[in-house]
Amino acid sequence: MAPAGRILVGEIGRPHGVRGLVKLRSFTADPAAIASYGPLTDAAGERRFALTLLADGLASIGGVGDREAAARLTGTGLYVERASLPPPEEDEFYLADLVGLRAETAAGEPLGRVRAVEDNGAGAFLALDGPPERFVPFTRACVPVVDTAGGRVVVELPDETAVPPVSSDEAAA
Numbered sequence: 001m002a003p004a005g006r007i008l009v010g011e012i013g014r015p016h017g018v019r020g021l022v023k024l025r026s027f028t029a030d031p032a033a034i035a036s037y038g039p040l041t042d043a044a045g046e047r048r049f050a051l052t053l054l055a056d057g058l059a060s061i062g063g064v065g066d067r068e069a070a071a072r073l074t075g076t077g078l079y080v081e082r083a084s085l086p087p088p089e090e091d092e093f094y095l096a097d098l099v100g101l102r103a104e105t106a107a108g109e110p111l112g113r114v115r116a117v118e119d120n121g122a123g124a125f126l127a128l129d130g131p132p133e134r135f136v137p138f139t140r141a142c143v144p145v146v147d148t149a150g151g152r153v154v155v156e157l158p159d160e161t162a163v164p165p166v167s168s169d170e171a172a173a
Contacts, residue, residue, distance in 0.1 A: 007079060009037060010078040011075065012076045013025055015070035015074070016070075022059055035053060037085060040079065042076055049061055082094075098153065101146075101148065101151055102152040103136075104154060106156065112128040113129050115133075123138065124137075136155055136158070141156065141158075142156055
């Protein structure tokens with residue numbers, strides 16, 4: 001989960017070469033704009049990163065001069081202060097805005113709250129706290145309404161998220 005007041009805008013990937021270059025995953029609309037939003041920090045806000053963007057998704061990081069130092073940073077999230085980002089347009093939002101919203105069906109039945117928005121490369125999904133805990137693809141088909149002002153999302157559960165009842169034979173096994 002993102003620290004309060006800050007937004008995840010990228011991630012340091014694997015090292016590239018022996019001089020401390022890294023692959024950089026940018027989550028900004030324009031991947032080249034990642035360094036222009038202000039100081040980038042780690043999740044704890046303790047370490048600052050000065051990036052120099054290079055071609056093909058590569059970057060150098062100030063103070064990182066060899067492969068081993070770059071390898072220690074693999075997977076580090078890069079955060080900026082929320083105030084450094086432009087406000088979302090009408091009918092737009094940052095994924096971080098979804099965390100904490102009520103999740104409900106179109107009929108208004110509660111499904112819990114959005115615990116997290118995660119993306120492991122195949123597309124974002126909402127983690128709902130439940131009970132039961134559910135993972136819902138963040139697509140227009142599964143989440144047709146996002147109402148940040150109203151504090152809710154409407155969720156159409158796909159069949160795969162249905163929780164079948166457990167029979168007594170299965171529970172004993």
